[in-house]
Amino acid sequence: MALERNTAQRRAILDAIVKTDRPLTPDEILQAAREAVPRMGMATVYRAVKALEASGKIVAVELPGEGRRFEAAGKKHHHHFHCRGCGRMFDLHGCTGNFQALLPAGFRMEDHEVFLYGQCRECSRNR
Amino acid sequence: MALERNTAQRRAILDAIVKTDRPLTPDEILQAAREAVPRMGMATVYRAVKALEASGKIVAVELPGEGRRFEAAGKKHHHHFHCRGCGRMFDLHGCTGNFQALLPAGFRMEDHEVFLYGQCRECSRNR
DNA sequence: TGTTAACTGATATCGTTCTCTCATTACCAC
DNA sequence: GTGGTAATGAGAGAACGATATCAGTTAACA
Known part of the structure; x- marks a missing residue:
């Protein structure tokens, strides 16, 4: 189903998340990924993030009163x-x-x- | 301006918050306050809560990924x-x-x- | 290279939380 | 009591993050 094809958009999105050592909002992800794919849309970020989360490559981080952010999975326990x-x-x-x-x-x-x-x-x- | 009149609704709302030793969602506040004022509406809860927060009588507690909750102000530091x-x-x-x-x-x-x-x-x- | 289904971007729409509007109610100073 | 006006209730509506739709694009495989 999802994330079967290796597209420039998905590479840019995973790259942005993995190469940053702090959790990113969907908006921050979009900004970063647009350096590689300038015309990328928000829906693509949400789709990719959902698939990446389901596949265990990234995890969601929630802060009280803020939207979800995403960071690379597999880091050791931290806050x-x-x-x-x-x-x-x-x-x-x-x-x-x-x-x-x-x-x-x-x-x-x-x-x-x-x-x-x-x-x-x-x-x-x-x- | 706000919270100048001592209405049954506001008494019921403050009561509900103060008498419960855990933070309540606006919905929980409404349920509790309706025991005193059955026809109370949600807007009244939000209005009262906003005024009570501004006046320092209650404080907001936010949990990651959840809406705001409210508890009595002045408790000692806790989580x-x-x-x-x-x-x-x-x-x-x-x-x-x-x-x-x-x-x-x-x-x-x-x-x-x-x-x-x-x-x-x-x-x-x-x- | 050609085929085809997954993916994309733009936009509309959703769901939730919270705020506004406005006609009605009721607190409280007099 | 009475009048002025803040407060109320009900429903509409804003704000926000997230999702669905759909025509056009493109990766992947033969």
Whole structure:
């Protein structure tokens, strides 16, 4: 079904995601992929992203109050930083958690997420 | 301007939020408030919630990929648990974080969020 | 190279959350 | 009480991300 053909668009989209070390919004993906295929449309991004996600090549990252972003699959466990200056999302490395301690009796934890908010390097400098 | 009159609707809405120890969606607020004012409409919930938030009586909580929820302001620092069984959000108490350690050089952290996912007490039991 | 079905881009449409409009209701200062 | 006006309820509508449609294009395989 999906993603059977190796088109310039899909190569550009996967490339954009894999070569960037932070999660990208569909819009950021479109901007990046248009450097290779200038007339690409948004629908193509959504179609490719859906197929790439289904095939396990990329994963979705969601930030509270924001749309979905996508990054390459297979990275080791990590969390994210959201810059309030430029709105970009960055990868953090490692995880300090002992989150089991927060869990009320009887609750079962399957997963956890940590988000840090603040100013990225560039935005820290520019003020 | 807003929230100048003490109406039954606004009392019911603030009551619903304050008396529940977990963040509520606008829909959950409407359901709860309708026990006091059966014919209440959704717009009233949104209007009241907006005014209550502006006045600092409640705060918004956002979960990745979900709409906004609201809880009483003034609670001490805490995080949230999202049950994948029933979809409800619960308060956790305390915070284990030493998140500064995750921060890349040059980044400035202003805030952090932790979300745990899994099954709440009831949903753990019912399976 | 030719055939054909998958893919593409443009646009319309969706679904969800939230806001607006407006006629009616009801709070509250007097 | 009464009047002025903020607040309400119901439904329309905006905003947004995401999906469907469809005619035209192109990869892949013989």
